[in-house]
Amino acid sequence: MLESVASNSRPFVLLHGGRHGGWCWGPVASRLRRRGFDVLTPTLTGLGDRSHLLDPSIGLDTHVQDLVATFEYEDLTDSILVAHSYGGVVASAAMEKIADRVRFMVYVDALIPRAGESVFDLVGPRRAAAIEENARNHGRGWTVPVSDASYYGITDPDIIAWVNSKLTPQPIKTYRDPVGSTERAWSHPGMFVECLPTRAEPFVLDRARDRSVRDEKFWYRTLEGTHEAPLTNPDGTLEILLEAARIADSL
Template sequence: MYLRISVRYYESWTQWRGSDVTTESKRPFVLVHGGRHGGWSWRSVAQRLRARGYEVFTPTLTGLGERAHLLSREIGLGTHVEDVVALFEYEDIRDAVLVGHSYGGTVVSAALERVADRVRIQVLLDGHLPYAGENVLDLTGPRRAEAMTRLVDDKGEGWFVPPTDASHYGVTEPGAAAWLNERLTAQPFKTYQDPIGPTDRAWRHPGMFVECVPSSLEPHLLERARRRSKEDESFHYRVLHTPHDAMVTDPEGVTALLLEALELG
């Protein structure tokens, strides 16, 4: 009787704890979206991963997507880093594949300083790969940084980056473009201006960099990733022949690479 009750209690406890009893089917994915997007942008990839039995988290960063009602000029990069760190803590996420798309790469790099022990491998999907002290404007290069600053001054009241048409992200198929344009939101410019803190753990952590071809990233960022992949056996470089918003234009290809990353970590 005692054994039967104990087994029943253990089964209930493991269902509640979930991530503490890790199996391949339960290992979680945390997908962090890019600028002016939201967790919604991962829908097709998340559906594919969940259909294979994986737990998937797609947080929306403060002030964006369905959290656009919280938009304010005080929101900075640190706010978004806290969003990701809090998700790991409150959901008790462990042994995860942590993915950052575009701007989300900056968020992931900063968050790893605090959650690296809970992350199996990081994946940057055409994502920023910053050094400590850099900000997003540094990473986009002087010409694009100047254009973005003008856009903020002209159409963002001096403090927010307005949404951009889907074609900016390489999404041109009419249905997908309409879906994207209905959901893109403004983003506080402060998140692009704030310098990132330490990134030592991000640069030491096992990872994969996925270049979307053609990539919207500056050449120097791609060279960083290529050089690192040559020097670090735990860092892997992959190419995906699809536009920047790959999770929308090629969710099957993105899913395949995330599953590969799971095996590499």
């Protein structure tokens, strides 16, 4: 049974996606903690419970430093780093500084950038143009406005209402900024989890699938529950993360 396969000595760091905050990992974090794991759910500057810090100057580097600081100030080692959606860009860049503290990475329907790519590069020109227009019309020109939670595939009205009450705008600079080196992320043991139905771009999925074929230290899994599977299917997400912990134990 999955209950017995993972060691609880390894901390989890659960990183949220765009316009979200650490709050979105609550149902999964509580399940991991009941299994005895230490779990951190940091929120990136300007978002969620740190939305009072929202400012046009916040860029990708700010968010990368947020994650690096979490590892440094919490003295984290031998951890499992889990990144959802936009968080994949942040985690991939941060690995240049924290790879020695991370045992295993998990990308949950997340962006996996190569050096020099931005979020807009990864989502494609048509979607990037739509986001830019939305920012001009509804985001004061410098934020990505929130979307109704149904945009992420959620259908339960109670979850939609709760998520809508938590979402916050995000500085568009974080989407425009190119990432630096991601070499250490691409060479690190990890897993990609495709949430079904996914919101990931097809070429991002192809990139992850190809890596899983070529790299014996990289796994590919699917998970029912829409892009917001950590909220809509926390039990399934837990099972995936327990498998990741088991793989990490075997490395």
